Amino acid sequence: MALPLVKGLSVRARSAIASSLAIAVVLGVVIVGFTWVMRWSAEGQTRELAQTTAEVLVDRVAIDGIAVVTQYDGESLVQVLDASDRVAAASSGAANLTVPNVTGPATIDGTRYYVVDQRVPSTDLHVRVARAYGDDTETRRTAQTVLVGVAPTLLVLVAILAWVATSRALRPVADIRREVEAIGAGDLHRRIEVPPTRDEVADLAGTMNALLDRLEAGSEAQRRFVADASHELRSPLATLRQYAELARAHPDDLPPGELAEVVDTASRRLQVLVDDLLVLATVAEDAAAPREEIDLDDLVLTELAAFRSTEVAIDASSVRPTKIAGQERRLAMVVRNLLANAMRHTTSRVRIATGSDADGAYLVVADDGPGVPEAQRERIFDRFVRLDDGRARDEGGSGLGLAIVAAVVEEADGTVVVDEAPGGGARFTVRLPAWTDA
Structure with a gap:
């Protein structure tokens, strides 16, 4: 069912609108996919940094002791915990925080972090690193900029291209329409020029020519039928008229009953002809x-x-x-x-x-x-x-x-x-x- 907004519009307009809508959908999918990929990439980077930081600090603590954690000045939160999960040392800002004993995403003080917990070899200590996920506001702004700035221009460009392409494609159809409009009842011998494109337009021209062939054949058959019917009807009518004129001019020259016999014979022949003509005219109607x-x-x-x-x-x-x-x-x-x-x-x-x-x-x-x-x-x-x-x-x-x-x-x-x-x-x-x- 056609949409109310495009009902009654030309093929060019519908093509332009359809193309623009298709590009809009594709562009929306691309933007959503772009946003998701950037977020997935940022989260992957956060996980890798947390994992790398934890591995480095585990080695440092094993060699230099837990004091190296208090000297850490990176972006992650770092804690060294004993076997009872009590904080033995922590980086600046991490001493009073409760970092979950997990490896994976966690929420700390309302902020999303990725936590890595690793055991220090040959000790009962654990190094726990929590790195905050990056803010994806900039990513969303980038996507919005593309959507607001680039999308309208792209949609207008696609609509124009679709309009022009459809106009060029329909030009042969318009030529065919004009040629068909110029063909009258007396010009059924004319034919549409078939373009050499071998596409749907060429098929349309071929179909129109086939239709004209059938119309011409039907018209010729109808003319022959009318001529033949006229010829068949003329003979009994001429006989009736001849005897009528003879009876009027020389009433005594006709033997008794001859005129009646001629009229009966001719009228019967006329009735047979008319009945058969009516049968032929109604066969197609009775087929239903x-x-x-x-x-x-x-x-x-x-x-x-x-x-x-x-x-x-x-x-x-x-x-x-x-x-x-x-x-x-x-x-x-x-x-x-x-x-x-x-x-x-x-x-x-x-x-x-x-x-x-x-x-x-x-x-x-x-x-x-x-x-x-x-x-x-x-x-x-x-x-x-x-x-x-x-x-x-x-x-x-x-x-x-x-x-x-x-x-x-x-x-x-x-x-x-x-x-x-x-x-x-x-x-x-x-x-x-x-x-x-x-």
Whole structure:
């Protein structure tokens, strides 16, 4: 979650603030560490001096006697004690003090000392040295001076450097933004210049170009779709208008019922076209609807009932119980369109099969017609595509049946392909997600 103070600020400002805060944290850690190291060094020096003083005095007392302690004029407190821990001799200022019998830190009269107690060889005497720890006030003052004097300057310098570096890094982004803003609906052929830096900015430019590629392809597909739809709608509309003008100009020249038959045929074709166009327009919207458990075999047998009265033989012996996940209304249209396509182009027999395997559920519809040339097997699923051979324009077809199949199957996370059926003809294979109870 963004901090309230930086919310709404530019990337440059946030970068400068973040860099300054990071340096401030690092500088704080350095200062604390510097203070601790200096204190640790001073305390170590105190311990070494106390230890050295004790060793020297032990040797002197062993040679010259305890009188040498009274002559000691160093910074440490020195005492010579007997076996009963009574002071036998002491340096100036140490005679009336109680120095603990320890080796290590101790507090004497409110002051921290480091105490060393050593036995004088071949005697019952002990030399006890206490050296005061140095005052670390100067160390703290040094650290404060660095913090107050150097830190602000360093933070400002880091902020400026971060601002400048971020500005230079974002300059190509600003160039990309300006180029994108200049691209209008009619300029989708333009592309962003990809900088040779091979960094994230270059990746951004490449991503923008890929987006423009998709937008251009979508725009071109939309233009083709509108042109094709207009062409398909023009034919029945022209027929209706021609017969209407003929009936108005020469009402006696039309045989009884002919006008009604023409109007009925053309209007039915218009209705098929409009219905299929609406299906294609709403496939993406319906994809968000929840998927349900569907018995694909029951769906196939239900749709087959509409084709049983034809002279074409239908082989449904390979229809096996199969459960799929999807939307029944849309998938019924897939089955219906594939069956209608097979019926229009078969010679004598249509075979249909359902089942499931390791790759999921499948639906296969095959005919024994002229088949689909290999070079056209992907194009056949485009809108308003009709091939020049036996699958040319046929009565009642809108040219959108296989496009609807491809769109519905894709939105259902499935695939559809066409290849050559055994013995010749076209075989359409649809793969769909199998239903799982999990």
